[in-house]
Amino acid sequence: MRANRRCFLGCVALVLGLLLIAPAPSAGAPQGTVIYAVHITIAPAWFDPADNPGQITPFIIQYALHDAVIKPMPAGMMTPSLAESWTASKDGRVYEFVLRKNVVFHNGDLMTAEDVKFSFERYRGAGATLLKEKVEAVTIVDPHRVRFHLKEPWPDFMGFYGSPATGAGWIVPKKYVEKVGEDGFKQAPVGAGPFKLVSMTPGVEIVLEAHEKYWRKTPKVKRIVMKTVTEGSTRLAMLKRGEAHIAYKTDGPLGEEVRKDPNLDLVFSGGIATWWLQFGELNDPKSPWHHHKVRLAANYALDRRALSEAETLGASPLTGSIIPREFEWALPVDPLPYDPKKAKQLLAEAGYPSGFDAGTITPIPPYYSFAEAVGGYLGAVGIKAKVQKMERAVMFDKRRKRELTGICLCANGGFGNAVTRIDADIVSTGVHSVLKDAEIDKLFDEQSREADPKKREALLKRIQQRVVDRAYFAPIYQLQWPNGVSKAMKVSGMGLIPTFYYTGPFEEIELR
Amino acid sequence: MTRFILKRCGLALVSLFILSVTIFTLIRLTGDPATLLAAPDAKEADLDAIRVRFGLDRSWPVQYVRFVGGALQGDFGTSLYYRIPAGTLYWQRLPASLQLAAAAMTISLVVGLSVGILAAVNVGRWWDSAGKLIALLGLSMPSFWLGLLLIYFFAVYLHWLPTSGRGTAAHLVMPAIALSGYFTAAHMRLTRSSMLDVLGSEYVKLARLKGLPESWVLVKHAFKNALIPVVTLAGINLVLMINVAVVVETVFAWPGIGRLLFEGIEFRDFPVVQTVVLLGGVMVIVANLTVDVLYAWIDPRIRLKS
């Protein structure tokens, strides 16, 4: 009897002991697989921030694989990530970053200032020449402190280094890259981001797995599979069938179907690509576009709300400026209302009572239905324009060479601030600019030499106001997409980061 | 015989040379990949840097020599978009294309032949009308439309099959059906008319007069002879099938060569385009060569005549 009781007590003690020692169910362990249906072919070149082309597309995956010193997050456009904090010297020539001490790369290496310096020096993507020109040297103060010495004060430094405009601030491990070489890195990239690459089938799919030692927090999802499906209808079919949880870019009737389906949610992305009408011939005194009233008429002729509804199911906010509101130093401008009567009146006043033939309207491919719709509105007030279809590379080429006739349905989706957009599209030396406004050129030159930020802002806003006053463009909207998300997702990450087109931050993505 | 083979090989090499020069020039005429690889508002200096990096700044003949030199050693250049060797991409995607073409060709032959024979044997009656209907559907429905309808019906509505991608046998069913549409119709029509011809021939009339069972007549004589033109057509159609597969590959996200080539042209990925067209051309030319040699070996008159 006594032996039995002792045995019994012993067993109870053992069980209790085991319960205490046994690990509590880890509430933070990543679980589940999320499948994406992506609308573009994912290129291995995007695994390496050193080659970033300045477009937003590589970030579809870079936010998962890599991390940056400073990057846009839900908290703000310049959220310190790999850096704890940063300071600029009073003379604006030295920037110091204090790095976090607990950042571990996918291969286990600890991040130090060496990696930051290395990543900057190997950067050769968009804006590399500019950065290398302005930065004299990068010095390592201690393993977690790095300083950038500029040749002269350059207030835009953070705009380029600390934003997706360049990839120089996205950090890769020096030892690993030196060991495997450039090509090796592209095939087996290692970064500091919340997910690491497991496998890649070029043009087909990419498989990612959670990096449990990610410094910010352990990702909530264990695996992410990104499948390339270029056909929109097929992406929708995958969502409906349950083969995908997130489908990018379900616009037009696809988005309407997502809305109707009780198992799916229509979620809008962020975005900073502004779309506008550009009048290539406005400097030609013989062209109708030379008249301010005619350009103004084009502005009144467009029903921007209907366009946003038709193309993007209302996701795209309307705008009266070609510079996104969210950009630093941007002047928020409301669009002109839809008033075709006023447009016709303005045309009559300018001397074109029955309208005129504007030739062609060329959109950036493949936005042809958008151009058709715009052409329809212009046609309704008498401005006749035929949609010209051009192959993508051909169109880009002609745009650079300023060979596009008629109207261009143009856009600019690059990161930056008001300065970069004005530089590209408004000053007469701009890569895509068709304007030849001496006053604007003068103001722009002044602001580039202006040290006082307040005065600078005033100058930049004057430039933008002048553009609006003279109706140099007919801005339409800031493109954002509707995307399809399965109700099985608790947090899809869509639209969390302002101005970002894709899902992020990846560590927040969660299944129900 | 050896002379014949050598002569044919020589001609084949000439064809290859013409093909390679043509594709090389054509793709370069279409424009400059640098603009597509950079930001839309990149400065000219950035673009030049890209051109130098990928060897695009040299003159065309120099680029051609480099390419051919590399190709002979098995190096087809590195894809501008994917940054991995173009040859690797090609061999990776080829099995998918071959699998799809084989499946679609099988369907088109099995269905085409059987329905064609049934239609011929039952001329004017129900099977004949059914056959004509199938032929009409196959000839008048574009493959992308058929594909999307199949996805919508069998995947989304009935949940019987997966929507897209490559994986299990179930994934192959709908793309193969969509691709085979036109060819099934073509093979069915040819089988039917071919069978009708043979069934009306003297040999068959004689066999019937002799009192031989109809099934014997059909199987032993009619079927085999009707088969010949269909198989010939199928051989020609195989190349066409692989060419037009790009539409089905797009709809079903099938990772084949057609899609690789199409995107290569879109992205101005010169090495990929050159490699795909060249290797594809090599396969076709080698296949033709083999067939020619086989025919010549079987029938001495052919090699003597030339």
Add this chain to the structure above:
Amino acid sequence: MPGSIPASASRASTLLYPWSLTWRRVRAGARNLPVVSLTILGAALVAALFADVLAPHDPELGNLRHRHRPPAWVAGGDANPLLGTDHLGRDVLSRLLFGARISLLVGFTAAVVAGALGTAVGIISGYCGRWVDQVIMRVVDAWLALPVISFAIFLAVLLGPSEMNIVIILAGIFWTRYARVIRGEVLSLKERDYVRLAIVAGCNKWTIMRRHILPNVINTSIVLSSLIVGVVIVAEAALSFLGVGVPPRKPAWGLMLADGKEGMMAGYWWVTLFPGLAIMLVVLAANLLGDWLRVKLDPQLRQL
């Protein structure tokens, strides 16, 4: 000339001028016309010719506020637009009528161009034989080795999208089919008596090809064309789907199908059903016509 030749040769004379034979046969066959086929083709032709008058709306201008209106007999639709509107608010019926013009024109022209080129090449290659034949066949082989899609895209990029370029692209794809078939025909025709007679009589090579070979193979070309027209119209749809087809505003049936594919998923079935039916009917008509022609012109052509 016929009068001075003996009776046995008078049959030869009709063969020497086989044009008259063809016409006689056609007139004889006119009695059993393919009614269905001609009705459909006639309707399409009427639509194409009189679209300006018949169509209630402009096929190229739409109103975004009226997009995706359903056809008259479905809930939410009304008599105008009768067949509903597409994603840009354009009237489907009007587009269908104007589309007949483009699709038929493109299809027919491409078939004729491909046919002319292919037949000519086939005749020359088949008749001249030897090294000319070899060279031409090598060129045809090389042509077939070039992927048609890349060829279409190159042309679209270099020349820009337009109806003319689509015709060129489609003709460029299909001419080899004619060449091969016609060459085969010519090879057997070469051995016929009247051709040998002509050679012996001292006729020039080109004259023989023009007067004796061509009229006999033209039947094959015509029958082949009737089949190819259907394929061309469907090919136009595939090219539009890939983005290298007819310019976006044009209401070609194939382009309507390609544009409406997303609408199909969302339940806007009318945008694709009507052009799809139109294509199907025209292909049916062309094939029925081809079958009938084949039987009437030369029963030997069953192999097609």
